[in-house]
Amino acid sequence: MTDNKTLAERLRERGVSRRGFMKFCAATASMMALPPLMIPRIAAALEQARRPSVIWLSFQECTGCTESLTRSHAPTIEGLIFDHISLDYHHTLQAAAGDAAEHAREAAMQENEGEYLLVVDGSIPLKDDGIYSTIAGITNLSMLEDVAAGAAAIISVGTCAAFGGIPHANPNPTGAVGVSEIITDKPIVNVPGCPPIPTVITGVLAHYLTFGRLPELDSLNRPMVFFGQTIHDRCYRRPFYERGQFADTFDDEGARKGWCLFKLGCKGPTTYNACATAKWNDSVSFPIQAGHGCIGCSEPNFWDKGAFYEPLSAGRWGTPAALGAAVVAGAAIGLGSAALARKRQAEASEEKDI
Amino acid sequence: MTVSEEAFEQFRAGVGMLSEMAPPATERTDEERVRIFKNTVIKKIMPHEAMDLETCVHCGMCAEACHYYVATEDPKYTPIRKLELTRRVYQREVSPNRWLRRLLTRDITAQELEAWQELVYDSCTECGRCSLICPMGIHIAEMVALTREGLANASLAVDEQRAMSHEQGQRGTMFGMGSDSLVQAAQVLKQKGIDVPLDQPQAEILVVTSVIEMTLFTDALEGTAKIMNKLGCSWTVSTCGYEAANFGYMAGYSGYHRAAAMRVIEAAIAVGAKTVIIPECGHSYPALRWDGAAAYGKPLPFEVVAISEFIGREIKAGNLKVNKIPAAGKVTYHDPCKLGRVGGVFDEPREALQALGVDLSEVSPNRAQSYCCGGGAGNFLIRRAAPLRAKVWELKRGQFEDAGADRVVTSCASCRINFMAGAADTHWEKPIESLVALVGANLAD
Amino acid sequence: MSLLDFARGTALQWSLYIFVVGIIWRILGAALVMRRKDMSQARISGAERVKEGAMTILTRSVPPETFEKRIRFSHITGYLWHIGYFVVVLFFIPHILFIKSFLGFEWPGLPNPMILVIGAITLATLVALLVRRMTHPVLKLISTADDYISWLVAALPLITGYMVVARVGLHYETLLGLHVLSFCLLLIWFPFGKLMHVFFIFPSRYNVGAIFARRGVRV
Structure with a gap:
């Protein structure tokens, strides 16, 4: 599947104008909080970037992360960026199946040893030697260890791969964990979210393609540019919080007036993600805008942090x-x-x- | 009628020699003192005191109620600090937090006990004013009495009070005077035509007096006798139980308190008295009125009233008629703490003064908030506390002058002694008088 | 488990248990020491004494002028920080929701800027009182370790609360965890220090009122 076309060539083939491409570069720069001076550099880097080999491993997951990335009504530049990588192995997207698929993975690993990007979605079961999830008779654990060994970097996409996610939730019958619990000797970027915001994933890829290295990360290995602030920090309903105006139920006066959802259990204040700024579905909306509090899906253990509708400041009194x-x-x-x-x-x- | 300056100075000189005349205190080792003090506090602490000691927040407001602090601004006189050793014993031995307090606090030492003598004897008159200001409601004054008990048991009562207590408790005399002084005093009054019925077999009322009234403030005893006779009461004074003063009660010897109280109680029971009248002697009133039952072990079978309370009551009831004093001038009434704030007698003395037609000009503050004279609870006996009393006198004198008083009337011998001493030393000329004497001298025919 | 989860879960539960055990222990332990009956003849009936004792619980909050003029500073600052503290505790909406998670009901709160101002006044007053405690001759003399520990334990929730609002240094949830932990510390220290006056003030005021009332003195 390798060819040597640059991204610029590929975009022109698809009918994307130079103007549209520059707009994308500007948006990427702004999203990553880079100065406008960087826009031409991004454009230049992307135009000349060659397709890196990417191996995508899906473990204990629901395919929601892939859905998030691929579900677009019309082709988007983000989607094209995604096309620009050489996705050598991805269960859901690849045409090959069975032995052929595994051979493709092995071939990509050999061909690009030390250079390929490893993307993981889903958690890895550790209990009983990881027997609870296997692919082609290989446990997730051993496949991860195998593929990670030759990877340049790992991108853990989604909360499951990043922190264990839902499989990790109590009582965690399979002993599921995130990638960084197993792999400690490779650069890892966590792009959590259930699912993660597609532009955040492509943003990380764009950064890698532009600068040839991973973006600045926080203590949980999340890219600072997207996970540096909480939903609450950037929430358009924040003034209501400060004024003490809250919705008490989902259908009261406060809810209709769009007041703060803190009392209804919004986890915005403790959730680091870009939902309030990047938003979803081509920046149409995000959960709080739709009238539901944030459930903190991109945070570790979000499933075990009490009820979604329990206010954040509630105590667990026993x-x-x-x-x-x-x-x-x-x-x-x-x-x-x-x-x-x-x-x-x-x-x-x-x-x-x- | 007032007391002659000469007699008063003689009395002061006598009191001034008390500490030298005091027999030596029982020898005790440091360990004994600490043990005895602790045991006294431990066994006597009561639930309300325990809760009080738990609740102090160290706000320091009590200092602002204490006449010694107000007069000197010396922080060591802060009332709650006077309870420091008592509190520590409580906290380390009795408190539910004792396990923690033992880690956080030091044990008390004999040196501390010695140091605290000055704080609870020289610079506290148990006047109770701090108990009124405390925002937590801690009854500080009551626990100073407890601290005195601990020190007295540990042979650390102040010399003068120890001497008086031992003499009264063990021999039943004061300043070497016994019942013969009473007989003498009665004879002197008899010569003036005033009958004092001694040792009647039966009487409705037992009147008790005090050595101070037999020697110095004879005007008060005379007034009492005249009033009782005027009322035509069935009354007597018993040579077996005539002394109201109770130095053991003041100094903290509960055994001596009991001994002295029992003489009066037994005398009252012997004559079948329904009422016992306490003379103008501050602490004598609580010693019998409020704490007599504890000494007796059961409720007293008679009523205890202070003489000023009795007079006010009889005047109000119309039984006792007095003449208006011509040109009495402005009179102020000093509320003795033991009678007023911790005794509840406020209206009766004023009733009597009203009847005497005087222009009553109240000091500020008065009644329950009144400042102590500075020498109550036996303090007037302590020679080394004289400079402190002098400072309090300045405070009181200022209040009297602010009230524009031409004469000061009170109903407590200690208050009177302290004011007279202060007035003498500062050449303050206004008379300081006894309420009973004033009423006795102005009885209507 | 994150710090916040620990703080408002395990830590909160255990400090609440320590608080409950501690206060009951301390109240009973003090209230049930040996009692002696006062056998003196009271001036007023038992029922009236109860009434006077109960009244003293209220009247002691408003001292007569002769006392008030000498304690005005302590009195005003005392009221100021206590009221400020309670307003912040009881009317900041996240706090209301915190209490609601225990009691099951809620009440209207105040806007955040107002809470911030009141909290600032409260904290400033507390600092002033601490400085006064360390400099005033009387307070210096009578203060114990308990006073300083209790000050710190009472002030920490305010200080950490501001750190949460101002997002000083650390992550919001870490700061919030520290804030909740400072409250846990308050709960834990409560039964062992002078903070217990919150409970003992009632029997103490009542008793002094009833004791004086027995003697016919209304205090």
């Missing part, structure tokens, strides 16, 4: 039974303490007054 036990224990110790004090007082009474 059960009434435990509290009752504390009352009883307090009373018992208090009575015991008083009894001992009285005993001490009785002893002291041996000391007679003058």
Whole structure:
């Protein structure tokens, strides 16, 4: 599948104008918080970039991440960027199946050893030697270790690959974990989200193609440019939060007026993602704009952080039974303490007054 | 009628020698002192005191209520600090948090006990003003009394009070004077035509007096006798139980408190008295009125009233008629703490003054918020506390002058002594008088 | 488990248990020491004494002028920070939701800017009181470790609260976790230090009122 066309050539073949291409470069630059001076550099780099080999491994996943990337009503430049890579192995997208598919993977690995990009979606089960998910008889664990060994870098797409995601949620029957729990000797970029925002994935790829290296990452290996701020920080409903105007239910006056959804459990304040700025479906909307609070899907353990509709500042106070036990224990110790004090007082009474 | 300057100076000189005349205190090792103090506090602490000691937030407001702090601004007089050792014993030995407090606080030492003597005897009169200001509602004054008990048991009561307490508790005399002084005093009054019925077999009312009234403030005893006779009451004074003063109660010797109280209680029961009248002697009132039952072990079978309370009541009831004093001038009434703030007698003395037709000009603050005279709870006996009393006197004098008083009337011998001493030392000329004497001298025919 | 999850889960639960056990222990342990009956003849009936004791719980909050003029600074600053503290605790909406998760009901809150101003006044007052404690001769003399620990424990939630709002240095959820932990610390220290006055003030005021009332003195 390798050819030597540059991206610029490929875009022109598809009928994308130079103007449209520059617009894309400007958008990418702005999204990555790069100065406008960088736009020509991005354009130049992208125009000359050769197709890197990409191996895409799908483990315990729902294909939602791939859906997110590919689901577009019309061809988009982001989609074309995606076309520009040499996707040598991807279950859902590749035509080959069975042995042929695995041979394609092995061939790509050999041909581009040390240079190919590894994209992972889905978590990896560790329990019982990883037997809970296999591809062509190979466990996810061993395939990951095998493919990662020759990769230049790894991009973990989606919360499952990044942090274990839903398979990792309690009680985690398969012992599922994210990539970085297993691979520690390769550069890893986490692009979490359930699913992740497509422009964020292409943004990371564009960055890699432009600069030949991975973008600046935060402590959870997420690209700072997309995950540097919380949803709450950039939320258009933020002024309502500050003014103390909240929707109490999904159909009350506050909800109709578009007030803050904090009381309805919005996880915006603790969720680092670009939803409020990049938005979804060609920047049409994002969950909060649609009237539902953020569920924090791009954060580690989001599934186990309590109810989606529980306000963020709610405490987990424990059960009434435990509290009752504390009352009883307090009373018992208090009575015991008083009894001992009285005993001490009785002893002291041996000391007679003058 | 006022007391002669000469007699007063003689009395002061006598009191001034008390500390030298005091027999040596029982020898105790440091360990004994600490043990005894601790045991006293531990056994006597009560639930409301325990909760009080738990609730202090160290806001320091109590200092602003204390006349010693107000007069000197010396932080060591902060009332709650006077309870420091008591509090530490409570916290380390009795408190539910004792396990923690033992880690966080030091144990008390004999040196600290010695240092605290000055704080609870010289610079606290248990006047109770701090108990009124405390935003937590801590009854500080009551626990100073407890601290005194601990120190007294550990042989650390201040010399003068120890001397008086031992003498009264063990021999039943004061300044070497016994019941013969009472008989003498009665004879002196008899010569003036005033009958004091001693040792009647039965009487409705037992009147108790005090050594101070038999020697110095004889005007008060005379007034009392005249009033009782005027009312035509069935009354008597018992040579077995005539002394109201209770130095053991003040100094913190509960055994001596009981001994002195029991003499009066037994005398009252012996004559079948329904009422016992306490003379103008501050602490004598709570010693019997509020804490007599504890000494007796059960409720007292008679009523205890202060003489000023009794007079006010009789005047109000119309039983006692007095003449209006011509040109009495502006009179101010000083509320003795033991009678007023911690005794509840405010209206009766004023009732009597109204009846005497005086222009009553109140000091500010007065009644429950009134400042102490500076020498209550036996403080007037302590020689080394004289400079401190002098400072409080300046405070009181200022209040009297602000009230524009021409004369000061009170109903407590200690208050009177302290004011007279202060006035003498600062050449303040206004008379300081006894309410009973004033009423006794102005009875209507 | 993230710091925040730990703070508002495990830490919150255990500090609540320590708080509950501790306060009941401390109240019972102090209230049930040996009692002696006062056998003196009271001036007023038992029912009236109860009434006077209960009244003192209220009236002690408003001292007579003769006292007030000498304690005005302590009194005003005391009121200021206590009220400020309670307003911030009870009327900041995230706090209301926090309490609601325990009590099950909520009430209207105040806009955030107002809370920020009140919180700033409260914190400033607390700092002023700390400085005063360290400089005023009386307070310097009577202060103990408890006073400084309790100050810190009471001030930390305010300080960390501001750090959450101002996003100082760390991630929001880390700061929020620290804020919740500072509240847990408050719960844990509560039964062991002078913060217990929140409970003991009632019996103490009541008792002093009833004791004086027994003697016919209304305080």
